[in-house]
Amino acid sequence: MVGTVTHSRRVHVTPLDQMHLAEATRVLERSCPFDRAAVVADEKLFGPAPAALPHAFGAWDLGVLVGVAAVAGNRIRVLAVDPAARRRGHGSALLAACAAQAHAAGHATLRTLDQPGNYLAPGVDVRNVDTIAWLARRGFVRHPDDRTNVLIDVRGNPRVTAARAAALAATLHARGYEVRRARPNELALADAVATEFGGAWPFELARALAFGPPGVHVATRDGSYCAFAAHDGNNRGLGWFGPTGTWPAHRGQGLGEAVLLACLVDVAAHHDRCEVAWIGPRPFYDKVAGVAEDRHFALLVKKL
């Protein structure tokens, strides 16, 4: 852990304790126009990731919390300064704290936001041009990777209904598949996903299974998993869709559509829209439910 990083009368960065969550949430409410960071403040500042411990920092101005940041491994999870306290060096001090922490942990690069398993977004929203320029002036280089989220209307959308989800499940049932909600303790599913897909997916899946009721739907056949889809495993409370996967031998039969739709119907109980994160095939989502809006993200990387 990096200790107090910068100290002057006005600019003072310290490790941030979870006891300051309420103030940190208020900072994020005021600071992040493109991301619903305040809703997931606890998860982003203090929550685990599969392969890295989070370190949260606070920037203080005469005893008032005016900025927050968190880094885990070589990813900045979040970095934000209250608009009323900008241009006083708080952002730079928070960034320096994140960089020092990542460097001390042995990392040679620092990246923006895209931490597998626990990410606010897969990069900085491209509309956030001031922040992107601010990072570029501090040595961050834009990576050519394009990351996209899509927003799907889940209320008032004739393609997103419980009746349609039930009809798809019935069609698949006639072909020998069972489409159902996963059970809260169905950790065999996380093991099966780890074996087939790996990465951070089992971590997100385990978190989605712990949602009440589990934010996971599966398709099985003869007791084996054939497809799964999850929501609210990352960014719990945002109506955040992913991950999802169909085992290769069962692709092309509508399983992905059925489990996606079951998740969208879940999300509609709490939200008007579902945010489908870090998508692969956009036409798939457009065909199943219609894409209402795209979000594009810039990945920025700095050598330490």
Ligand SMILES: CC(C)(COP(=O)(O)OP(=O)(O)OC[C@H]1O[C@@H](n2cnc3c(N)ncnc32)[C@H](O)[C@@H]1OP(=O)(O)O)[C@@H](O)C(=O)NCCC(=O)NCCS
């Ligand atoms: C990017 C961001 C963190 C910068 O915060 P900040 O506290 O204003 O940062 P700094 O004060 O260190 O830097 C801002 C500018 O003020 C300048 N500055 C710093 N101290 C200064 C001072 N005492 N007097 C005048 N200028 C000063 C800096 O040099 C810098 O100039 P530059 O923009 O030309 O590079 C802030 O704009 C922000 O929170 N943006 C939104 C972030 C967001 O959307 N986050 C969500 C994804 S995580």
